[in-house]
Amino acid sequence: MVKYFPGQSVLRGSWDQVFTAFWQQYPNPYRHSTLGDQQDAPLAERLFPASVAHSVYILEDSIVDPQNQTMITFTWNINHAQLMVVEERCVYSVNSYNSSWTEIRREAWVSCSLLGVSRAVQEFGLAWFKSNVTKTMKGCEYILAKLQGEAPSKTLVETAKEAKEKAKEMALAATEKAKDLASKAPTKKQ
Structure with missing residues (x-):
């Protein structure tokens, strides 16, 4: 067949x-x-x-x-x-x-x-x-x-690699921003 x-x-x-x-x-x-x-x-x-x-x-x-x-x-x-x-x-x-x-x-x-x-x-x-x-x-x-x-046009591997790098950069930037906001937050007095 x-x-x-x-x-x-x-x-x-x-x-x-x-x-x-x-x-x-x-x-x-x-x-x-x-x-x-x-x-x-x-x-x-x-x-x-x-x-x-x-x-x-x-x-x-x-x-x-x-x-x-x-x-x-x-x-x-x-x-x-x-x-x-x-x-x-x-x-x-x-x-x-x-x-x-x-x-x-x-x-x-x-x-x-x-x-x-x-x-x-x-x-x-x-x-x-x-x-x-x-x-x-x-x-x-x-x-x-x-x-x-x-x-x-980029291959799928190239696109995925770039997306992964961008996600890492965004996560790092978000972590730094969170640290910055935390350091500026008023501390609670007891």
């Missing part, structure tokens, strides 16, 4: 910019090339041997046609294939509505041949795939912003 996932995305960058960003996509501050997302780890550890539960090795084959401004990528996993195969095909081309944007038509197939668990494994594979598409797109947008000379 095979699960099929079609999708389409638009990147606000020319085909040339997206093509350049594609080849500069790693390191991606939003994604690693492994299965190690925290939310996926417990299920992955039940499905895969513990020693390899967080590593999925993939191959990618790319066909680039600079004259027609298209790029087609084929990606598939080369390990864990006895359990699950995830295959993806993406076509990058100039957006038909706005020639300074690039569209990505994406198709994915998740298959599992194990009786009794194939549906659960396919659902896991599809959820994992969708999660990684989101992270890949965020990473591509991040790189595009850098290529376009814009300040890239």
Whole structure:
């Protein structure tokens, strides 16, 4: 049984910019090339041997046609294939509505041949795939912003780190203010 996932995305960058960003996509501050997302780890550890539960090795084959401004990528996993195969095909081309944007038509197939668990494994594979598409797109947008000379939006880790630092600063300021108010408060005479 095979699960099929079609999708389409638009990147606000020319085909040339997206093509350049594609080849500069790693390191991606939003994604690693492994299965190690925290939310996926417990299920992955039940499905895969513990020693390899967080590593999925993939191959990618790319066909680039600079004259027609298209790029087609084929990606598939080369390990864990006895359990699950995830295959993806993406076509990058100039957006038909706005020639300074690039569209990505994406198709994915998740298959599992194990009786009794194939549906659960396919659902896991599809959820994992969708999660990684989101992270890949965020990473591509991040790189595009850098290529376009814009300040890239902050990653979630950067935003969380800044929020934590701001909270520390506010707590320290509140403590100092409380000490100051306490020192100025009239003392109770008995």
